[in-house]
Amino acid sequence: MALTYDLARAPDLSAFLRKDKDGSAHLELLVKGARCAACMSKIESAVASLPDVSMARLNLTEGRLAVRFASPRGDTARVVATLDKLGYPATPFDPAKAAEAHDQESRRLILALAVAGFGAGNAMMFSVPVWAGLFGQELGPATRSIMLWLSAIVATPCAIYAGLPFFESAWRSLKAGKANMDVPISVGVILTLFISFVETFLNGRDAYFDAAVSLLFLLLIGRWLDHRLRARARSAAADLLALQAPAATVLGQDGLERIKPLSDVAVGERILVRPGERIPVDGFIEDGVSELDNALLTGETAPVDVRPGDTCRAGAVNLTGQLRILAIARSEDSAVAAIARLVEAGAQTKSLYVRLADKAASVYVPVIHSVAALTFFGGLAFGLGPREALLRAVALLIITCPCALGLAVPAVQITASARLFRKGVLVKSGAALERLAEVDHVVFDKTGVLTEGRPRLIEAPAEALALAAPLARASAHPLARALAAEAGPGPRATDVVETPGQGVEGLIAGRRARLGRASFVGLEGVRGGETELWFAYEGETRIPFRFSDQLRPDAAQTIAALQALGLSVEILSGDLEGPVARAAQTLHIDHWRSGQTPQDKAAVIDALTAQGRKVLMVGDGLNDTAALAKAHAAMAPGAALDASQNAADLVFSGEGLEAVADSIGVARAARSRALENFGFSAVYNLGAIPLAMFGFVNPLIAALAMSGSSLVVTLNALRMHGAGRR
Amino acid sequence: MGIILILAPISMALGLAGLGAFWWTLRSGQYDDPAGDAARILMDDSDNRIG
Numbered sequence: 001m002a003l004t005y006d007l008a009r010a011p012d013l014s015a016f017l018r019k020d021k022d023g024s025a026h027l028e029l030l031v032k033g034a035r036c037a038a039c040m041s042k043i044e045s046a047v048a049s050l051p052d053v054s055m056a057r058l059n060l061t062e063g064r065l066a067v068r069f070a071s072p073r074g075d076t077a078r079v080v081a082t083l084d085k086l087g088y089p090a091t092p093f094d095p096a097k098a099a100e101a102h103d104q105e106s107r108r109l110i111l112a113l114a115v116a117g118f119g120a121g122n123a124m125m126f127s128v129p130v131w132a133g134l135f136g137q138e139l140g141p142a143t144r145s146i147m148l149w150l151s152a153i154v155a156t157p158c159a160i161y162a163g164l165p166f167f168e169s170a171w172r173s174l175k176a177g178k179a180n181m182d183v184p185i186s187v188g189v190i191l192t193l194f195i196s197f198v199e200t201f202l203n204g205r206d207a208y209f210d211a212a213v214s215l216l217f218l219l220l221i222g223r224w225l226d227h228r229l230r231a232r233a234r235s236a237a238a239d240l241l242a243l244q245a246p247a248a249t250v251l252g253q254d255g256l257e258r259i260k261p262l263s264d265v266a267v268g269e270r271i272l273v274r275p276g277e278r279i280p281v282d283g284f285i286e287d288g289v290s291e292l293d294n295a296l297l298t299g300e301t302a303p304v305d306v307r308p309g310d311t312c313r314a315g316a317v318n319l320t321g322q323l324r325i326l327a328i329a330r331s332e333d334s335a336v337a338a339i340a341r342l343v344e345a346g347a348q349t350k351s352l353y354v355r356l357a358d359k360a361a362s363v364y365v366p367v368i369h370s371v372a373a374l375t376f377f378g379g380l381a382f383g384l385g386p387r388e389a390l391l392r393a394v395a396l397l398i399i400t401c402p403c404a405l406g407l408a409v410p411a412v413q414i415t416a417s418a419r420l421f422r423k424g425v426l427v428k429s430g431a432a433l434e435r436l437a438e439v440d441h442v443v444f445d446k447t448g449v450l451t452e453g454r455p456r457l458i459e460a461p462a463e464a465l466a467l468a469a470p471l472a473r474a475s476a477h478p479l480a481r482a483l484a485a486e487a488g489p490g491p492r493a494t495d496v497v498e499t500p501g502q503g504v505e506g507l508i509a510g511r512r513a514r515l516g517r518a519s520f521v522g523l524e525g526v527r528g529g530e531t532e533l534w535f536a537y538e539g540e541t542r543i544p545f546r547f548s549d550q551l552r553p554d555a556a557q558t559i560a561a562l563q564a565l566g567l568s569v570e571i572l573s574g575d576l577e578g579p580v581a582r583a584a585q586t587l588h589i590d591h592w593r594s595g596q597t598p599q600d601k602a603a604v605i606d607a608l609t610a611q612g613r614k615v616l617m618v619g620d621g622l623n624d625t626a627a628l629a630k631a632h633a634a635m636a637p638g639a640a641l642d643a644s645q646n647a648a649d650l651v652f653s654g655e656g657l658e659a660v661a662d663s664i665g666v667a668r669a670a671r672s673r674a675l676e677n678f679g680f681s682a683v684y685n686l687g688a689i690p691l692a693m694f695g696f697v698n699p700l701i702a703a704l705a706m707s708g709s710s711l712v713v714t715l716n717a718l719r720m721h722g723a724g725r726r
Numbered sequence: 727m728g729i730i731l732i733l734a735p736i737s738m739a740l741g742l743a744g745l746g747a748f749w750w751t752l753r754s755g756q757y758d759d760p761a762g763d764a765a766r767i768l769m770d771d772s773d774n775r776i777g
Contacts, residue, residue: 037765060762110752118745122738143730150734 017069017076024054025072029065029090031083034058039088046082053079065090109224112162116217119158123210124703126151130205131700141203148200148207155209156193162216163189165223181361181405184368185219188397195394198387206391208398211702215401218710222407225414226430248280249273251324265327273323279316283325285309289502290321293478303478320477320498356434356671357409360678364405368685372396375693388695396692398702400685407710408677411717416670419720424638424653425663432649435633436664437671438614442562443605443627445619446573446583449637450555450657453620455479455547457486464543467508468535471496471515475504479533479547480515503533512538551583554656559587561661567616572601574623601627618660619648635660666720673720677713684709 019025034043040058047056047067052075055068067079083090126147133139163186170182189212196207250260251270265271265281273279275290291303294316303319306312312325372393379389410430417427427433444450455478457465469487472480474496493506493513503516514521514536521536536542559569571592573580580594593604601619605627608615617624617631628634628647638653652659688705691697697705751757 037768040762040765041769058762059759060765061759107752111749114745114748114752118741122741125737126734146730150738154738 017074019072023072024068024070025074026066026068027074027076027079029067029079029083031058031063031065031088031090033088034060034063034065042086043083043088046086047079050075050078050082106224106227109165109220109227112165113217113220113224115158116162116213116220119155119162119213120210120217123151123155123158123213126154127210127699127703130207131703133205144205145200145203148196148209151207151209152197152200155213159189159193159209159212159216162213162220166216166219179362179365180358181365184361184365184397185215185401185406187369188401189216191394192398195390199391202387204387206395206699208394208699208702211398211699211706214703215398215706218706219406222410226410229410229414229417229427229430265330267327267330269327271325271327273318273325275318275320275322277318279312279314279318279325281314281327282311282329283314283327284311286324286326288321288323290323291319293317293319355409355431356674356678357405360405368397368400371689371693378693392692392695392697395695395697395702396689399688399692399697399705401706405678405681408681408713408717409674411714412670412673412677412720415717415720416666416673420650420663420666423659423662425659426651426653428649428651432633433667433670434674435614435649436616436667439567439616439633439664441568441570441608441613442616442618442660443570443572443608443631444589445617445621445624446571446575446580447549448620449618450571450583450587451549451551453549455482456550457483458546458548458550460486460545464535464545466490468513468515468533468543468545470508471504471506471513471535474506475515477504479545480504482547483533483545508537514538518542518544549579551586552657554658556587558657558661559589561658562664565661565664567664572596572604572627574598574601574621596623598623598626602630605630616660616664635663670720673717677716680712680716681709 017025017027031043034040037060040060043058043065044056047053047065052069052071053067054070056065058065065083067074069075080090129139130144130147130151133144166182166185166189169180170186173180173183192208192212192215196209196212199205199207248260248262248265249272250258250265251272252258257272262280270286271280271283279292285306285308287308289305289307292306292312293303294313306323311328312323314329375396376389376393379392380386384392413427413430413433416433417430420427447453465483465487469484470491470493472483472487473490473492475481475484475498477498491508493508496504496506498504499516499520503514503520505512505514505516507513515533518532518534521534521542523534523542532547533545534542535545562569569589569591571580571584571589573592573594574596575594577594580592584590584592593600596604601624605615605617609630609632614632617627617634618636619625619628619634620637624636625647628636633650634648635650635652636648638651650663652663684705688697691701756763
């Protein structure tokens with residue numbers, strides 16, 4: 001079963017080939033659709049059997065294929081053609097764009113977690129005899145001293161290494177003149193280690209080495225969970241970024257086609273855009289007639305006709321004919337980039353959001369630290385020695401450690417996002433969930449969000465449909481395809497000739513027929529409001545087929561659910577007034593605006609924010625990205641443009657809109673779980689503070705109290721598993 | 727007393743060995759592709775020769 005190799009269609013990807021020092025070269029490809037073990041062996045064996053390929057390995061988790069070539073001029077085209085034949089479309093992937101640094105951070109946290117786990121376990125082992133000694137068992141002072149020193153040897157290096165992420169973050173925060181959660185953690189750990197050393201030197205019994213490391217261990221679990229949540233979303237976003245700007249087909253002086261990374265396309269180069277491809281840069285059409293779908297740029301549903309001499313903007317989709325365009329702007333200067341800058345500005349305002357845990361810390365830090373200071377000075381005033389006073393103050397810091405704070409929120413958020421993930425919603429960060437829970441106003445884009453975003457046939461008699469179907473099946477035009485989908489499988493027309501931007505002509509059972517725009521079947525000056533297609537046998541009556549973009553089946557239900565949750569709903573669309581008004585009326589939405597430009601949409605969001613509303617924006621188009629970035633929280637459907645998915649906090653897949661209402665429900669449940677956890681911590685601390693102040697805390701009680709509170713908080717977070725289940 | 731001085735270093739050495747082993751699995755990329763590794767274990771080596 002040899003694979004035949006079609007040279008004519010294979011693009012040249014040599015620009016993405018990376019050369020290695022030893023004379024070999026490698027290529028990274030993002031492979032779509034590889035999801036199972038069978039795919040993996042099929043892909044790897046097919047690619048590895050190509051000449052010149054020395055290694056092919058697929059990362060099934062991330063869907064990336066690494067190919068190594070024996071020579072520096074590897075035949076990249078052949079690899080892509082082979083994958084294409086197997087049914088897995090591949091895109092070149094620039095690993096520089098993947099967050100390499102981020103991966104380092106993740107590895108460092110895991111290692112710190114492992115070190116802290118090792119330290120906590122082993123220090124605890126030496127603590128057990130000391131704890132036993134607290135109950136009057138026989139433990140001579142010499143043995144206790146040995147145990148404490150062993151404990152110190154294990155715990156101190158571990159605590160310093162595992163504590164580094166916290167120390168660094170605390171230092172950064174202090175330099176910025178603020179105190180985040182990591183400040184009390186760092187102060188607590190450093191003071192604890194210090195006082196424990198003093199105690200060990202003085203042959204005392206209150207050394208808290210084990211407590212310091214296990215505190216870090218528990219906190220690192222929370223830190224790592226939070227990081228993982230963001231890392232998963234970020235790698236999804238990095239994949240999208242890599243996909244978003246893959247390449248343009250540039251026609252060289254020699255007439256050869258060459259695939260270039262988008263950033264390398266220069267002004268004045270000639271670019272080939274095939275039907276179904278996106279216009280890569282702003283350009284001037286030199287050759288070809290086609291229709292452009294600007295839906296993602298402007299929200300308009302009707303395609304725009306273009307011919308030589310017209311200009312086209314980056315981001316539009318070429319629908320019917322092949323176009324040759326002359327680049328008039330570089331990728332960074334194209335229309336898309338202007339929107340990208342708006343998005344960046346929005347993302348900056350979002351990063352100013354103060355997270356729940358940091359809000360809690362801003363109350364917690366001053367209170368706990370003043371109580372600790374009070375304990376120390378109060379102890380001195382009431383005649384305790386400086387050593388005993390300091391011990392009580394430190395015991396207070398340890399026992400009120402913000403473990404619950406550090407673990408409470410990430411544990412809730414990771415369970416909440418796991419729930420949403422199973423429902424097909426990708427949550428990009430914990431902060432996104434917190435913002436989503438605060439939302440009180442929802443703004444929807446119409447095309448592709450409330451509606452399905454693709455034309456569907458309306459009001460056509462069955463016999464007319466049967467007449468036109470054979471021609472429709474032979475055409476690649478989106479409207480014809482919608483018609484063919486409605487008609488189901490059946491015979492195809494023969495001798496088919498497709499005229500780009502006009503329609504399709506062919507023989508149906510020996511009779512010549514045409515399907516296309518009104519003028520194509522000989523009607524002049526007819527143009528309805530809806531998108532339409534006309535069918536005619538030669539010299540006979542013309543039959544119109546009208547298409548409209550249908551509302552998603554559960555749109556009305558979702559809007560009602562949102563309104564029941566107490567949220568107000570609004571539509572902001574770039575489409576014409578008619579379709580927007582109709583959609584709003586069907587869905588019982590009172591507030592709607594049509595004809596909005598990307599800037600208008602962003603301005604509306606800004607105005608609502610200025611009124612103190614917390615807005616959730618749900619949008620899919622490039623024209624929504626600025627609004628998505630500026631809104632308090634943002635969601636995009638999985639079918640949305642990559643840029644929109646990047647700007648959104650949550651991405652939902654699947655046909656339904658119900659994910660919007662579900663997500664808000666889960667986010668609110670997560671928020672109340674997190675608040676419960678804070679409440680629990682507050683009550684617990686209120687009980688613990690007097691104990692520590694009056695000197696009832698010893699190392700055993702500190703260790704029990706700490707792990708006990710963390711356990712309660714985690715169990716409460718796990719209740720999220722059932723939240724929002726219907 | 728003497729036994730503690732023998733057993734304590736041994737226990738620490740065992741713990742360190744575990745930590746080192748974990749570090750090695752992390753460095754050699756054993757957590758990079760869990761889905762792929764789960765599938766790879768089921769593949770026969772002979773599959774690679776059929777192409």
